[in-house]
Amino acid sequence: MRIVVLGGGESGFGAAYLAKKKGMEVFLSDKGEIRESYKQLLMENGIDFEEGMHTEDKILNADWIVKSPGIPKKADIIFKANQKGIRLSSEIEFASEFTNAKIIAITGSNGKTTTTSLIYHILKNDGLNVGLGGNIGKSFAKQVADESFDYYVLEVSSFQLDDIQNFRPYISMLLNLSQDHLDQYNYNYEEYALAKFRIAENQENDNFFIYNKDDEMSMNLLEKLAIKAKMLPFTMKEKVSEGAYATEDRIFVKLQEEFSMKIKDLSLVGKHNVANSLAASIAGKILKISNESIRNSLMTFQAVEHRLEIVADIEGVKYINDSKATNVNACYFALESMKTPTVWIVGGVDKGNDYAEIEDLVKKKVKAIICLGVDNEKIIEFFRDKKEFIYDTSSMEEAVKISKSISEKGDTVLLSPCCASFDLFKNYEDRGKKFKEEVLKNEQVIIEN
Missing domain, CATH: 3.40.1190.10 (Mur-like, catalytic domain)
Structure with missing residues (x-):
């Protein structure tokens, strides 16, 4: 059986590795660049691969295609595979x-x-x-x-x-x-x-x-x-x-x-x-x-990283990393759980957000809004008449610096962005790590377990 794997990340390499171990003929194709660590693993395991392209002749002769979840359903190569009736599956x-x-x-x-x-x-x-x-x-x-x-x-x-x-x-x-x-x-x-x-x-x-x-x-x-x-x-x-x-x-x-x-x-x-x-x-x-x-x-149980993760307590101010809240609904849950006046860091790539869903919670729980993104106009426009203190920032360093200057003992600084991270960061993990770095920079802190 010939297996073709589309995508050379964690799930793609794993699928190719399993197929090889089961004695199948395997080819992995990634239209982008494959990370060096995965390339090394592919070579070590004798798995044929390509990057920077999808060679149709090598893909559309598969008995079974295993597709990375990151490849859109509407991608041209997926359309052609479906037309040929090739079984198309996820890694799971x-x-x-x-x-x-x-x-x-x-x-x-x-x-x-x-x-x-x-x-x-x-x-x-x-x-x-x-x-x-x-x-x-x-x-x-x-x-x-x-x-x-x-x-x-x-x-x-x-x-x-x-x-x-x-x-x-x-x-x-x-x-x-x-x-x-x-x-x-x-x-x-x-x-x-x-x-x-x-x-x-x-x-x-x-x-x-x-x-x-x-x-x-x-x-x-x-x-x-x-x-x-x-x-x-x-x-x-x-x-x-x-x-x-x-x-x-x-x-x-x-x-x-x-x-x-x-x-x-x-x-x-x-x-x-x-x-x-x-x-x-x-x-x-x-x-x-x-x-x-x-x-x-x-x-x-310890909370997972980037999801309502308590980073530190600095001079009575609690800092919480909720970078994984990439939509309004996830942010709703975060704001709902706040028990103290909150300085809210929000923004990024808007996915068609309707901020009306969290309007009442923001009015009730949030003392200041710090917008963090390349373009914060939509958030500023929505909350302009609802909150007195709104700050427009374009770097994590600036956002955290302002949050430290305006928060008081008993407050919480919450990063819960409502948005995707790709305007300023590689992904939500990168955004969360940068938040933690800036919070902990030059501080004598109490880190909670």
């Missing part, structure tokens, strides 16, 4: 065909990375033999090639789900839906939402689908979709007889036996993280992990 689809491990797959517009990491922590903390992959950590395919895990916890994006055929998780999870990446889905919210629901489309009645009962779009679509898996809801608004729910001060999971703990004992803060903890706890109970072990994991 390809790798899942070569493992019998139980897969726990998590998708949603926000909270994927945190919840995926939390579930991995719950399983690992209980002593299970588990790998972490998908949109996070090491390539799933590379792990399938080299490891023999009994479980995989995978963060899965809509772009990866667009290219599945047989992918069937033991447990699938849809955390929430909000308008994101609509440029890739014909500016149609339902089309994007249905891509997320593909996580459950191949599941059977011996599988589980965990969903958010409070999410309006999810509930609308569930009325139309025929999901075969056992469906388990989580909710912040009502009690359920099976699934999970929260009251004002406790979380409850009802599945065979009951699990319960105080919200104040959760290591993660904010309402959205209570919801994430509910979803993760259901997965733990499905896998028959003890109440004591789940409770311990929920108390000891």
